[in-house]
Amino acid sequence: xAGQLPALAVVVPLLVALLIPLVSRFNRRAAWWMVVGALGFxxxxxxxxxxxxxxxxxxxTIEYAxxxxxxxxxxxxxxxxxxxxxxxxxAAVGLITALWMRKSIRSEISEKAxxxxxxxxxxxxxxxxxxxxxGDVFNLYVFLEIASITSYVLIGMGxxxxxxxxxxxxxxxxxxxxxxxxxxxxxxxxxxxxxxxADIAQRFAANPELYDSSVVRTSFAFFTVGLAIKMALFPLHxxxxxxxxxxxxAASLFIAATATKVSAYVxxxxxxxxxxxxxxxxxxxxxxxxxxxxxxxAIFVGPLLAIRQRCLKxxxxxxxxxxxxxxxxxxxxxxxxxxxxxxxxxWNHAAAKGALFCVAGVLVYRTGVSRVDALAGMGRTAPWxxxxxxxxxxxMIGVPMTAGFLSKWYLGAGxxxxxxxxxVPVLMASSLFTAMYVWRLVQLVWxxxxxxxxxxKEEAPWSMRIPALVLAAACLYFGLTSTSVDIxxxxxxxxxxxxx
Amino acid sequence: MTPSLIVSYVGRRAIPFIQLYALYxxxxxxxxxxxxxxxxxxxxxxxxxLVLIAGWARARKDAPESIVDPLTATGCLLYAGIGFICIxxxxxxxxxxxxxxxxxxxxxxxxxxxxxxIGIELGVMITVTASMVTxxxxxxxxxxxxxxxxxxxxxSDGEGxxx
Numbered sequence: 001x002a003g004q005l006p007a008l009a010v011v012v013p014l015l016v017a018l019l020i021p022l023v024s025r026f027n028r029r030a031a032w033w034m035v036v037g038a039l040g041f042x043x044x045x046x047x048x049x050x051x052x053x054x055x056x057x058x059x060x061t062i063e064y065a066x067x068x069x070x071x072x073x074x075x076x077x078x079x080x081x082x083x084x085x086x087x088x089x090x091a092a093v094g095l096i097t098a099l100w101m102r103k104s105i106r107s108e109i110s111e112k113a114x115x116x117x118x119x120x121x122x123x124x125x126x127x128x129x130x131x132x133x134x135g136d137v138f139n140l141y142v143f144l145e146i147a148s149i150t151s152y153v154l155i156g157m158g159x160x161x162x163x164x165x166x167x168x169x170x171x172x173x174x175x176x177x178x179x180x181x182x183x184x185x186x187x188x189x190x191x192x193x194x195x196x197x198a199d200i201a202q203r204f205a206a207n208p209e210l211y212d213s214s215v216v217r218t219s220f221a222f223f224t225v226g227l228a229i230k231m232a233l234f235p236l237h238x239x240x241x242x243x244x245x246x247x248x249x250a251a252s253l254f255i256a257a258t259a260t261k262v263s264a265y266v267x268x269x270x271x272x273x274x275x276x277x278x279x280x281x282x283x284x285x286x287x288x289x290x291x292x293x294x295x296x297x298a299i300f301v302g303p304l305l306a307i308r309q310r311c312l313k314x315x316x317x318x319x320x321x322x323x324x325x326x327x328x329x330x331x332x333x334x335x336x337x338x339x340x341x342x343x344x345x346x347w348n349h350a351a352a353k354g355a356l357f358c359v360a361g362v363l364v365y366r367t368g369v370s371r372v373d374a375l376a377g378m379g380r381t382a383p384w385x386x387x388x389x390x391x392x393x394x395x396m397i398g399v400p401m402t403a404g405f406l407s408k409w410y411l412g413a414g415x416x417x418x419x420x421x422x423x424v425p426v427l428m429a430s431s432l433f434t435a436m437y438v439w440r441l442v443q444l445v446w447x448x449x450x451x452x453x454x455x456x457k458e459e460a461p462w463s464m465r466i467p468a469l470v471l472a473a474a475c476l477y478f479g480l481t482s483t484s485v486d487i488x489x490x491x492x493x494x495x496x497x498x499x500x
Numbered sequence: 501m502t503p504s505l506i507v508s509y510v511g512r513r514a515i516p517f518i519q520l521y522a523l524y525x526x527x528x529x530x531x532x533x534x535x536x537x538x539x540x541x542x543x544x545x546x547x548x549x550l551v552l553i554a555g556w557a558r559a560r561k562d563a564p565e566s567i568v569d570p571l572t573a574t575g576c577l578l579y580a581g582i583g584f585i586c587i588x589x590x591x592x593x594x595x596x597x598x599x600x601x602x603x604x605x606x607x608x609x610x611x612x613x614x615x616x617x618i619g620i621e622l623g624v625m626i627t628v629t630a631s632m633v634t635x636x637x638x639x640x641x642x643x644x645x646x647x648x649x650x651x652x653x654x655x656s657d658g659e660g661x662x663x
Binding site: 004007010011015016018019020022025027064065066067083119 | 586593
């Protein structure tokens with residue numbers, strides 16, 4: 001059983017997602033329970049694999065050959081510390097979203113469409129799990145398509161007609177991104193002749209002159225641009241704000257907390273486990289500088305754009321643009337501290353952004369609007385939800401004792417280590433801008449004038465409150481303990497970064 | 501539009517053969533060109549012909565949404581389910597030899613492999629047929645069918661509550 005976990009963590013959600021349309025014909029209530037059960041199992045699988053890896057030496061991997069066809073011939077799932085972290089993030093956020101979403105879905109999606117929504121949601125989670133777990137470049141593309149197409153559908157299921165437009169424009173932009181990734185895979189296959197990640201890496205290690213091949217370089221360029229679209233790296237983030245703000249609250253919660261980060265993970269995987277760290281260091285220093293500039297620009301511009309948003313979900317979407325910048329900064333710094341900072345940010349951002357989207361979802365559930373000023377006075381009527389928002393907001397700023405502080409600390413240390421002191425002021429400015437928009441929210445919630453009538457009349461129902469509290473508690477837990485840092489540091493070391 | 505006698509006469513007689521040919525392509529896929537995807541497309545093309553000779557509404561009665569939509573998931577479920585049964589029988593995911601049991605002879609394993617392969621190809625065929633049929637019906641839906649009650653999900657609740 002334990003040996004089958006890599007397959008089961010993906011197959012069980014897939015099977016259950018396919019069963020939902022059939023079972024829903026007989027029992028409409030079963031769908032939600034099935035989603036929770038399947039994602040609960042996925043969490044168990046991901047956590048068990050991560051714990052297993054944490055107990056073994058750095059560099060250990062869990063491998064699983066599909067149909068027992070050995071690696072270069074067949075498709076292999078490979079779990080190491082890095083994707084253990086990502087898998088845990090996807091499964092945990094998926095489960096928390098599933099627990100959170102029941103009431104929200106009832107108010108936003110018509111009864112007839114609900115089983116379809118649940119099945120699509122679970123397929124979407126399956127797609128992201130598959131992207132994270134696979135050790136085969138083409139299989140990665142297949143899962144990318146599963147995850148993307150289901151995301152388009154989830155976004156299009158929003159309450160208003162604009163949701164269809166947002167879903168459709170994401171479809172167009174996302175398909176261009178996916179095409180670029182496919183072109184990258186095609187070029188790589190043309191030059192190397194294999195699709196297995198470990199096999200490609202071996203061939204690069206055996207023939208370093210392949211790095212000079214223009215086909216290989218073109219391939220990396222396609223991967224970079226395609227993934228940058230998928231992860232909404234500045235300035236390719238245009239699809240993101242309306243997609244997040246128009247989607248049903250439950251979908252934007254899951255997609256905002258996981259989707260773009262899985263693409264960022266794929267960039268880690270492609271850079272380190274396929275092309276090898278030397279490629280970015282020696283062969284393409286200009287590309288590395290280019291990505292560095294874009295990441296820094298995202299860190300600077302994202303929060304700046306967020307400040308002037310009037311819709312809470314749009315505000316959070318622009319803040320995600322900045323947060324992706326942190327994760328990408330971790331890759332291109334190419335040193336231990338920087339990578340550690342980037343890798344822990346997977347968990348930290350998932351917890352903080354998930355909690356904030358829970359709050360946005362509660363706002364929509366209670367008031368029907370997602371304007372920022374509808375938050376006014378919420379602290380009096382919904383103290384729990386407001387507390388969650390405050391904690392998660394502090395974590396976004398990077399206040400010490402919250403998770404966000406650790407990410408920024410390690411990224412700052414990494415920047416100093418890499419001799420790029422000029423990045424540190426940008427990180428600080430970004431924290432300042434973040435503080436500006438978070439403070440605006442905090443002020444509205446807690447310090448509204450006494451005579452304002454709060455639009456949020458009631459506290460969130462328990463089913464929405466507890467998942468949000470869990471995410472907020474995770475922000476504090478990751479900030480106060482070194483668990484996540486230890487795992488992330490080992491993950492960074494296992495990426496095979498040579499001595500600088 | 502008055503249906504042409506020749507088109508409908510020939511079409512009606514061609515449909516069973518198209519479907520039979522689809523099954524042949526499916527069975528052939530294991531050791532030659534063909535397989536579930538191609539078979540599924542050919543099978544779906546018989547419904548395209550049906551729409552052309554009998555009209556959209558009449559054809560939709562033969563392939564109603566209530567049957568075609570679940571079939572889209574069923575085919576995929578068959579594929580994934582066969583893989584999952586392999587795990588239950590002690591093999592890896594999609595390791596078809598597991599159907600023959602642990603101590604089977606090479607011939608028995610070969611046999612199990614054949615049948616499981618036809619099973620997953622059938623799954624592919626069902627899903628491809630159902631998806632193609634759905635796509636064709638949705639794209640060729642005539643204007644007078646656009647507001648059919650089966651299409652009316654969604655906009656009834658929550659409209660106008662946008663931020």
